[in-house]
Amino acid sequence: MSLPGLELSASVETNIEPTVQDLKEGSEWRFEVAFGHQIEVKLLSGNAELFGTELAQKQPYTFTGTKAAIYTWHGCQLEVHGECQSEYIAEETPMISYANLHFALEKSREEASTTARDAPRVLIVGPENAGKTSLVKLLTAYATRSGRQPIAINLDTKEGMLSIPGTMSAAAFSSIIDVEDGWGSSPTTGPSPVPVKLPLVYFLGLANPEDKTSVYKPIMTRLALSVLNRLQDDGESRGTGCIIDTPGVISQGKGGYEIIQHIVSDFSVSVIVVLGSERLYSDMVRRFNGQRTSVGETIAVIKLDKSGGCVDRDEAYLQQVRQAQIREYFFGDAKSTLSPHTQQVDFTAVSIYRWADSSVDLTSLLPGDAVEENLAPSIFDKEEPSPQMQNAILAIVHADPSDPQETIRDASVIGFIYVAEVDEKRRKLKILAPLSGRLPNKAMIWGSWPEGVTDMVG
């Protein structure tokens, strides 16, 4: 405390008087906290929940770099330390219909259990910033609170779920979702105050799936197979079904709709929820309403209003979110600090693949018959480590370097490494790996997304 700088910053934080927010029943407190700032929220009385996960009374919850809302069904008092970028209380929320959606799903889960059918597979679609992920989180949290075990699936590569951006992942949720930190944390070698969730992760390394549907679709199909297998295998999850989050970009028209079509058939989706877009709703109704899933259920298409609390997140903020997610993968969060491991590896010890740029061009150039033969080997280009790789994120996948390219493409992710330095002279890479120990001798994929983080290793 004798250090002047420390003392200063500490006193600035504590000088701010806590404010108390009184929420009437059915209202929510929406707040934004910038990166680098933090607030502490305590529930003094009443009941409150953040995206469906209930807060415990008198427990401090810390938020940083967040835009979120705390809703109360019964009214509550919140004590807030620290300064928000913006905050207000809203009385109009679509929570009633969101909660009713959960109960409708509960009903069909119950029906499913009595009639030995499958529990609902729910797909959430909607434009960017419509609150899709928040709704998925809410439905997941409510299902968990109802004693079920939903599988949440993220197909949006812009943001990661229990992983870094650029990935698609799935995880079963049977324990409470982390309130302070997105979806929570994937397993670490140590304990975690909030139960960690075990994700199954696939790497696309692209922000927009439409950029390379030839890769997005097979990976998604693979993820869907894993999920359906899990649903079949795991009684708990089978009775609950899954909830699928999608990128907003696919809700914008033709090419995207085709991806939606794929998702619907791959996951055998039985409920399509359209969030905040009339046009998309009518398009979806036209395409899917009354159609049958592979197991013969009728697909239901329903529309929900976007919450007034949804804010447009600008690119700068999103980038900070991405960086925070990557940082968190290696270094953990405020609750549990992780120690990644820096090491030097030989160029020869890594086999790095990158999506072949030409595949799209090839398809358009080559005559029909030739496409199949020529396209197959050109999913990836094998890359030598080069200075461009500096600051990049590489995904290590569950496939041997010698495996066929399809296998590498479809393999799930073991983990990520960060390339801190490329020393071409000594033919050495300085990398940051999440764990100490030798790197798995597996194929690595270098995507163009997420963009590199510059100041990872000091």
Place this chain on the structure above:
Amino acid sequence: MSVGLPSDEVAEDYKNSLEDLTANSRYEISNLTVIARENTEHAMAISRVLENHIKNVPPDRKLPALYVLDSVVKNVGTPYTIFLGRNLFYTFMGAYSLVNQQTRRKLDEMLKTWKEPVPGSQETNPVFPHDTTRQIETALLKARTTALQLQQQNQFRAPQELTARGRPIPTPNTQWRNTPTPPQANSLYYPPPPQSYPQRSVPNGNFQSPPPFPPISQYAPPHDHPQPYHQQPYQQPPGYSQYSLPSQNLDSLKRDIADLVGKTKQEFASIPYNDTLRIRLQALLDLQNILSTQQLPPHEIQAIRDQVAQLSGNPHPPSVPPPYVATPPVPQQQPPPRSSQPQGSTPQPGDLQALLSSRNLADIIAKAQRSTPTPPATQAPRSQSQQGPTSYPPVSSGPGTDLMAMLRAKGLLPPNSNTPTNGPLGFASPPSATNTPPILPASLARPALINDVDLTSTSLKIPRPHLIFTLYEARPNQCSTCGRRFFATKEGREMKACHLDWHFRTNRRLVDSAKRGQSRSWYVDELEWIKSRDNPGDAPLTDASSAAAKATLAASLAAADPKKRHIPAPSDPALANQPCPICQEKFATVWNDEEQEFVWMDAIKLGNRVYHASCHAEIKKDGGTTPLRINTPDSVLGKRKSPSAGFSEINSIYAKAVKT
């Protein structure tokens, strides 16, 4: 009952076998089923033996006996379904009234399966005809309602109040009810002599004395419930009604509805845009209107009251009144469910019918179940009522009070404090202990909550506070650390205890790990993920890792991975100094958190020698890929199974999946 025994021997034999059945033994039950199957020509005798057995065994053995019945009807079917179906109502209800709440739940489940075809059979008919099961269900429903009406009956017995209100005092008719018929007695099948059945005069004279052996399916006198039973209100049989004389009934009902309307109006005034409230208010006003403008026959008033009672009864079906045990099993002969009403065979004016069946009323019912702070009491009021009904404060003014009390307890009305001002009668509200209806463990209450949300945009817009209840108050037992909720049942408490243990262990380990440092683990592969199981109960096995998921994962890995194999460090010094015979290295002794003792990791004991499990595995290996050589034995990478193991397996799975 007086059928001669065509096959005494078989019956006697079967009886003896049944008597050996003391626990829920699958073997014995299937054995008894086989015997039944092989002796279908004696089905009648066997059925009777089984029925008598169920009737006569002590409560704790009723369930296995019923399982035999269940097994026989499902596995053998006719003729047993016919013979056993005849008396199923008595058999089932007799048992149901005597067993504890846990068993009741099992019985409920069993009953549910009887409504469906036998799983896996081609038969599309339900196990028992719907008539038979419906009867039981109706009776159970009535029982639930009735239990909620008990206080009402108690209050009836406060003569001074009643006289003061100028009401006719119901003649206590207590003769047979006073006879302490022991539960095990045969009375199940032999109702008391008809003359002791309530037969005092009834103003409207439409009371019929029921035949002692009512044909089950028809015994449904529409309004033969002129008086409540007075002495043992608690033990009201299922379906026995709470109705008082029609005229009072009407008055009190009107008052109740007026009260309800008042309440609703107030509420509506404060939340004017609330659709549900509006609908409810409308429905209540309609009801009021009908009651005041039309002369309704008593049974219709009953019907309305039924609805209102249901409204108050639903969320907490008193299907679990354990003190039932002392109840003489008399109930069975009277209540045969008054199926006439639910099924609408009682003639009703169209508008009333419409009203009763309208969604509005459903909404009222739904509304009635909306969230309230869960009343704490469970058994207390019950036992009180059993010991001495007289201990009830003579506060009430009849059914109305009770209805109000129930509505209040359900949260339809604000809590007690408001009562005096709102009740037009100005009666004091009864102490909460008496007006708190028996509360079910929330887990049981849950299925009773009507979930009528459809996947349509309109249905999703209607507020349903009673369903929010299931997320909050239905699980009142909350973890103060993370906010997770648990049921107030025994299981819920156990789960919470496990959960708190988990917090405790995690916190302890967090302190430890702060010194050690931790890292992000590698992600699992597809096969592991598919096979992994979360452990929502936070059962002790999560000790190994902070996370349930991880523990399960680790456990599953341990089986496959020699590196995770460990044995307790040998205490025998000779053995403790022996190196691994394969690599000649000594074993490292480490503390294992999971086992809470010192262990040798990566060790396997075969005979008298201890090997490194990995060395041993390698030697035995059939030339597959060499596992990764890890320098740091603690690294998670090292704990993982060798990369190619399982990989081919999963790929074959996918190959299959793609093909299909």
